[in-house]
Amino acid sequence: MLFNFKKSYKFATISSLYISLFLGVLLGITHFFITEIPILYFVLFIIATFSFSFLVLQYRVEKFIYKRVKKIYDDVSLLENSSFRNQSITTDMATLTKEVQKFAKDKKLEIETLKIREEYRREFLGNVSHELKTPLFTVQGYLLTLLDGAMDDKNIRKKYLQRAEKGVERLIYIVKDLDMITKLETGDINLELSEFDIVEVVQNVFDLLEMRASKKNITLTFDVKYKQKVLVFADHEKIQQVVTNLVMNSIKYGKENGTTEVSIEDLVNNKVIVRITDNGEGIEKKHISRLFERFYRVDKSGARSEGGSGLGLAIVKHIVEGHDEKIYIESEYGVGSEFSFTLEKIK
Incomplete structure (x- = not known):
């Protein structure tokens, strides 16, 4: 077993020095009053006493602290047995205390995470x-x-x-x-990346949800007329699902005779941002941080009457992040909401 003792050396050295000095003074008194002892023997006696005292004290300190520290580790299970055995034991109490506090903090964090x-x-x-x-x-x-x-x-x-x-x-x-x-x-997203026109995807979603929107007389529209294609590089099917889920949400929580508007804007670094904006009821700030949680609903009774699994926004978030892109939300209660996400644009 390897030991890495630093401050214990100082402790053993000073303690051995005290013992040696004490015995040296005692031997000196004996030499002065009783009999003469050669100086060489006197020096050798001091050195031998110091060495013996140092070894005994150092060994005892190591064994004493090691046994008790290991018992503490075993009792409270703060350290894994493997890490304890493979690493050197230290009698540096400052380091030891810091080490124990670190493991205690890690365990506390682990318990809180499990809760x-x-x-x-x-x-x-x-x-x-x-x-x-x-x-x-x-x-x-x-x-x-x-x-x-x-x-x-x-x-x-x-x-x-x-x-x-x-x-x-x-x-x-x-x-x-x-x-x-x-x-x-679980990371099993299996993206099939390809080039496609995001404008066409949005239009397909509008066509698919036109009847649903008409029941509440909600208009599905672009912010402007896009005469040219906007090519992006992503998973066509999954991005269409993202747009579908977001537009369906805007219809579900939208007001009668309202509007759902989609805009596509260029960003830096070959990115575009797709914005889905409505003038519906909006979302209170206390709900925004939890919107992408599974089954979380702002209006539980109203949302369930509209159908849906309660997983739409969670799926949207995972698909967008699976593309290494970002999704954003801005909402003002009573005014409306805007969901937006970025995509890689083809030059």
């Missing part, structure tokens, strides 16, 4: 349970009603089966989003 994760896990499981429970009970209710006799009425049977189908579609939607968010959070 946060446990709380997050409980909240996540509760949210998943709630999201799945609603459509499941809906489907079950309609099917039980049909089995109890309503199946004989053709009109009721068709209506209830259609409603049950919507409940199943909602379940499938939630499960698909759960599967995607799991893959994204």
Whole structure:
């Protein structure tokens, strides 16, 4: 076992010096009053006493502190056994105290992190349970009603089966989003990068969501008419999903007779920023920091009545960050919101 003792040397040296001086004075008195001792023997005696005292004291100090420090380490489990055995033991109490405080701080931080994760896990499981429970009970209710006799009425049977189908579609939607968010959070994003026109992607999303927007008389529009293509380098399918989720959100939380506007602007370093702006109800500041959390909803009752899995913004964030890009949000309660994200532009 290797030892790296520094201050203990000083301790043993001074202690040995005291012992040697004491015995030297005692021997000197004996020499003066009793008998004459050759000077050489006197010097050798002092050196031998000093050396013996130093070795004994140093060894005892090492063993004494080592045993007690190791017991402390074993008892409180502040140090891993492997690191303790492989590293030199120190009797420098200042260094030792600093080392123990560092490990205690690390352990405290680890415990706090585990508590946060446990709380997050409980909240996540509760949210998943709630999201799945609603459509499941809906489907079950309609099917039980049909089995109890309503199946004989053709009109009721068709209506209830259609409603049950919507409940199943909602379940499938939630499960698909759960599967995607799991893959994204584990880094399994598998981007298929290619060149494409972001203006065309936005227009496709407008066409896809036109009917949904028309139910609230919300206008989907560009800020200007883009006569030329804006080519970007990214995963076409996933970026279309990002735009779809953001535009759907603007419709879901938008006001009647409102507007959702998309703008595409050039940035430095061959980047473009895509902005989705609405004049809806806006978001209070206390909610903004949590918007990209899984299942987090600003208006829980209203959002659920509009459908969705509650994972849309979390998926958006992971896809954008998977491209090594940034996503931003600006919102003023009662005025509207703007979500924006960057993409790499093709020259």
